[in-house]
Amino acid sequence: MPVRKRQDMDLGERGNGKQIPRKEPTRPVSIRLTEEERSRLVAEAGKRTLGEHIRTRLLNGENRPRRWQEPKADSRQLAHVLAMLGQSDLGPMLREMLHAARVGALPITPDTEAALQSDSSAILDIRRKLMVALGLIERGADDH
16 A cells, blocks of 8 residues: 655545544734733633633634533543542551561451451452453443
8 A cells, every 4th residue: 555645645534544524723823921911811811721711802702612521431430449549558558468477477367357358359349440441341230
């Protein structure tokens, strides 16, 4: 297959020949502002970006709607798993138990066994949720 140079491609076409939607081209406009002018505009803008605020003021309040991307379900799941990891003491606790086992100071009592079972279950739950979030296994009815 011959290699096509960029200048030979139609602007509405990717290198693989698939059509992509054309966007209306935008062109930057630069203006110089004093620190005082810029500070005033930033204060007026509030939570909006400075560019959005200036565009709205220049175009008599007409502003194109801001693009908003809803976080993907996978991102929410990963954030939930990371929060679970952050709130748990699994790492430090398991490290302490490993050290105690190495030096022979870990007595196996019912409490120790229960703690190990609980930690193992938590780790398996986190592993399963990560695999769901990454698409490696199908989502079950109990996954949030």
